[in-house]
Amino acid sequence: MLHNFRAVSLSYKKAPLDIRELIALDEGSCRQFLQTLKNFIQATDILVLSTCNRTEVYYTSDADYSHEIVKLLGISKGIANISQYLDYFTIVNEHADAVQHLFNVAMGLDAQVVGDMQISNQVKQAYQWSVDNEAAGPFLHRLLHTIFFTNKRVVQETSFRDGAASTSYAALELVESLVADITDPKILVVGLGEIGADVCRHLQDSEFKNVKIANRTTAKAQLLADECGLQVVPFENLVEAMKEADVVISSIARDEPFFTKEMVSRLNVLTYKFFIDLSVPRSVEPEIEQIPGVLVYNIDTIQNKASEALQRRLAAVPHVKQIISESIASFEDWSRDMNVSPTIQKLKNALESIRQEEMARYMKKLSTEEAKRMDEITKSMMQKIIKLPVLQLKAACKRGEAETLIDVLTDLFDLEKQSAEAHS
Structure with a gap:
């Protein structure tokens, strides 16, 4: 019996941020959802991927479990009326299309910022969760290792990974445009997950000299501060640091907004204060913009910025697609041999x-x-x-x-x- 690889995808292409943040899963939830899927659907090779731009489930089965997966996702997130969001999901039931989709996602072709380097590590992490939960069979093992090898070819043979055109770098470019008229702008980064840490590294390489970072885990903040030459703000002193900052960049991972209208209203903003929210779910309450002088930019506002790095990546897309096609052809040869x-x-x-x-x-x-x-x-x-x-x-x-x-x-x-x- 030939494999029938499938995918259920909710991404920025069809779902706005408020929908994506409803569905988003953190690491613990991804691991738990993997186990739930193993228990409730007759499928193998299960992969659960959740980032700020997408939440996706890949699986191998003769049956289409897309509606069951969406329902289970709703139960997992405590959303009773999940069916009303079905139109935001893309169902991929053709084997070849699902394989192609995962390749495109893992290479960054399908990213909001083309060539986003973070997605490669996020796919590796999702694969590790599948392995840990014994949800990965020979098919998924081979598929993911083929993808990892393809990524190496893309790095070595094209300019698709050159420069810094990731979401975190797009955030840096936004900061530069916002504070262009401010002398020695003060930047505060709160939350040091993967994107937050990447933002700090980009800030290190920029002309900004007054950058402070804050994290609930002080030791983690200190390690990054030592690496990037930044100042650490104790989390209990965060409000004072916010008063001083011109730009607050947040990548805090939590279910409810951390920066609320009530909190920010106490800062007595005199000129302008910019909040850049890189979190999904959002960590900055949208209502904050009702406060005079406060402007909020969320993940969806960080669009494809014109940069030389991005242009080089776009120029490399045809070569990347060719490499992917070669890898898929080789993988399908192996897959067919394995099936017989x-x-x-x-x-x-x-x-x-x-x-x-x-x-x-x-x-x-x-x-x-x-x-x-x-x-x-x-x-x-x-x-x-x-x-x-x-x-x-x-x-x-x-x-x-x-x-x-x-x-x-x-x-x-x-x-x-x-x-x-x-x-x-």
Whole structure:
């Protein structure tokens, strides 16, 4: 039976930020949801990916479980009326389309900022969760390792990963445009997850000299401060640091907004204060913009900024697509071979069973030397007999006609019966 790889996707292409943040899963939720899927759907090779731009589930099954997956996602997030959000999801039920989609996502072709480098690590992390939860089979192992190898080729052979055109760098470019008229602007970064840490590294390489960072875990903040030469603000002194800052960049991971209208209204903003919210769910309450002088930019406002790095990446897209096509072709060759391997093994077992039965009929009449010679001759015959069907089966794979030949061989040699007897 050929694999039927599928995907359920909710991404920035169809779903606005307020919908994406409703559905977004943190690491613990992703791990728990993996286990839920294992318990409630008949599927293998399950992968759960959730970033600020997308929440996706990939799985292998003969059945379409897309609606069940969305319902389970709703239960996981405590959303009773999840069905009203179905139109925001994209259902990919064609095997080739699902494989192509995962390649495009993992390479950054499908990212909001083309070539976003963070997505590669996020896919690796999602794969590790699948491995940890024993949700990854041989198919997913091979697929993901092919993707990782493809990513290396993209890095080595193209300019698609050159420069810094990620979401975090787009945030830096936004900061530069916002404070262009401010002398020695003060920047405060709150929350040091992957995106927050990347923003700090970009700030280190920029002309900004007055950058402070804050994190609930002070030790983590201090490590990053030492790496980037930044100042650490104790979390209990955050409000005071916010009063001084011209720009507050937030990548805090939590279910409810951290920066509320009530909190910010106490800052007595005299000129302008900019909040850049990189979190999903949002960590900055949208109502903050009702406060005079306060402007909020969320993840959806950080669009494709014109930069040389981005232009180089866009120019490299055709080459990246070519590399992906080559990798998919190689992967599908392996996948098809793997799909016919059980049939080949059943055929070998069936013929070996016949050989053993016939050998047993004559063994008592043969000397030890004759029996040894007979064993060698019959094994050689079996190998020659099976060689042509195996070659024909593999050739049928390449033509996409394996299913028909598998059915013929199964009926001809009663392979289902052979398999059942082997397991009885």
